[in-house]
Amino acid sequence: MPELPEVENTRRYLVQIGLPGRRFTGVNISWANTLKNPSLRELQQQLPGSRVESVQRRGKYLLMPLDTGATFIAHLGMAGRLRVHPQNQPAPPHLRHTFPLDDGRELRFLDSRKFGKLWLVADPQEALPPLGPEPLEPGFSVEDLCLGLAGHNAPIKALLLDQAMVAGIGNLYADESLFLAGIHPLRLGWDLSAAELARLRDGIVAALSSALAQYDRSRAAEWPDPPPALETWTIPRAKGASCPNCVSDMACMTVRSRTTWYCPQCQPAKASQPVSRQLSAPTNPQVGVR
C-alpha cells in the first residue's frame, strides 16, 4: 500500500513531468466507485478548463489546487499509480481513468486493486479525514508524539497506523520506525518514556527520509518511467531472516490484523536500554507544500 514515501514520490514525479500549469480538457472515469465527490456529471462539468496550480501532499493524499479555487484530490488506495503520458500512447494494464490535458498528454490513474479515490471539492477539508502532524516537516517534534500518544492504551504499532496520530505512516514504515527506535510493537502508547519517544521520532524521520532519498535516486536513474514502489526498509520481512543488527531471528506477529515484523532482541517487550545501533539518517529532504 502506498505510504508517505510512495505518495511523495508520486507528487515529485507529477511536478517533474510538468503537470502544474496544464489545463484539464476532459474526464474519462471507467470505475465509478473511485469518484467519491462530486457526481460524475458534475466532475465532467467542473474539471475541464481548469488549470493545475501545484501538486501538494498531506499524509497519503495528493492535492491539486486548481485555478478555479477548487481542489482535485487523489488517494492511491492499495495499489494506485498516477502517470502523465501522451494521449496516443497505448493504454497499460489496469488503466482506470484518464484526464486529458491541453498539451496532448493525459493524467492517467492506474489502479489494479480499485481502492483508489478521487474528489473535486471547494475545500480540501471536505475530503480529508483528521490528520496528525507531517513527520518530515521541520516542526515534527517529540512533543507532537507525546501529545498524540498521551492516554492511549493501545499498542504503539496500532497507534502509528492511526493517521490522526502521525500522517502518512503505514504498515511497512511503522515496523521500520519501531525497529530503528528499538521499541517493541506491543508497547503501549502511554507507557513510552521521553527517551523512547525521542528515539521513535528519530526512527520515523530516518525511515521516511531514507526511503525518499532512494526514491529520488530511482526517479533520476529511470526517468521518465520510475518504479512506483521500492523496498526501502532495512528489516527483512521473511521467515528465517536474521536481524541486520544482532543477527538473531526476526519474528512476526499480527497486531490489530496487520502483519508485524520485529527483532525480539533489539526490540524488547519491556522497557530497557536499546541495543546500540546506527540510524541511517540522511538529511531531511524538502517535502510537502510548494
Ligand SMILES: [Zn+2]
Ligand atoms: Zn536484532
